[in-house]
Amino acid sequence: MALTAVATDIITTKHHVSVHVLFVADTAGTIRKLSVVPRSRQTCLLEVLQPFAAPTTILTMRLLSEAGSLYLGTDSALVRVPVQRCERYRSETSCLGAMDPYCGWDASGLDERHCDADGRCSPANWTGLGWGDWSPWSECSVPCGGGVQTKSRTCDGDSAACLGPSRVEQECNVQRCKGDWSCWSEWSACSVSCGVGRRRRDRECRATAAAGSADVICDGAATSEEPCEMTSCTSLEGWNQWSVWSLCDARGEQHRARHCMVSEPGGELCQGEDRQARLCVDTGDAE
Structure with missing residues (x-):
């Protein structure tokens, strides 16, 4: 997928003089956070950010280190995204294993603590900043005929850091519902008064209880024809x-x-x- 924007940051950590952090956006609006360790020059994928509910092209992306935020410009909005989400790591193992240069673990011995920027330990009831993860998509509202399913997310902290929708929806099960055929009608009169003609009969595709008022489709033909012979x-x-x-x-x-x-x-x-x-x-x- 093509790239649309890149932003960089340099972080001083406990073990390295500096770590380069790259934020790379693609055409779908997904941002990959990468780190480059100076000693090994190895690039690591730290996190995949999806700030938008639907694919959105990021036209510009700027990083303000003082604010600890990325600012994303689209064709309709300016969106702020925190560069660190250390609150996601609820254990020392997950915090250190993530190797996120924005985050560290405070080993002060408190019974309950959280991974925080610069290794600070926050109270157990601290909720962090920004949006939590999206929930799975709900079941579709109907089995056929076009329904709706939703997913949601909750703001883990200050509402000012939670830009964008908390709930999104999409169409689902858009295929037409299957119906049931009625009985065939009686055969029509022959199309001619003498000689050989045609006659026809019809049947109706009717909605089932499951389909409700949705448009339905039935397998087979709604009309049947056959030849008919009258007097010469x-x-x-x-x-x-x-x-x-x-x-x-x-x-x-x-x-x-x-x-x-x-x-x-x-x-x-x-x-x-x-x-x-x-x-x-x-x-x-x-x-």
Whole structure:
């Protein structure tokens, strides 16, 4: 990842005349704190700082030794970050093992003590400065359809040293929810009155209880089609339209009729029956 800014500091320690400390920022806004020990010229990674909840480009970075702070300039804010966070080390082993030139351990014999800048021991109830670590991301608020998860951090000391948000959120489980198909509808009428046509039926993708009101998706097609065959168009030549179905008669039947429009039927004219009957239905008249 490319670098955007570098700041340096020189610290005088107990064991070395001077230790060079480098603060290196990348394009995501992450700052790596490195130390260079003069005798070995070895570079060590001391700490990775993430002052922003989301990737943010640091345009400028300046270190003020007197204030013990880095000042970060972005396109929308100026942020102060302490150069030392010795309060993170709660034991002598962790404090000395970190090899942070800003921190030392006070061996004064107090029952409870903390690693502090310049090796000073602070009271057990001292909370330090700056933000604590971010909590893990919470569970997503929904299993699908787009929810929210959060993480938070607490200010360990003076609120003036805690710049930025204490809680952030991000989208999660943005994939569409799975739904359930309804039953298929009845087949539609054939698309033609004679010959071969098409008919179709439909079904609806419906949300499940888990999906709630979220937009859902179902596997498979919502529409099905198949061919349908009606009376040959040639056989209809010469006939007029069928009449509407009659009312039900005493035998529970309906009838309809058609008439041949030519004076001399024959050949391909007026083929088929001129009357039809069916059992009564309650759907009303039909063609």
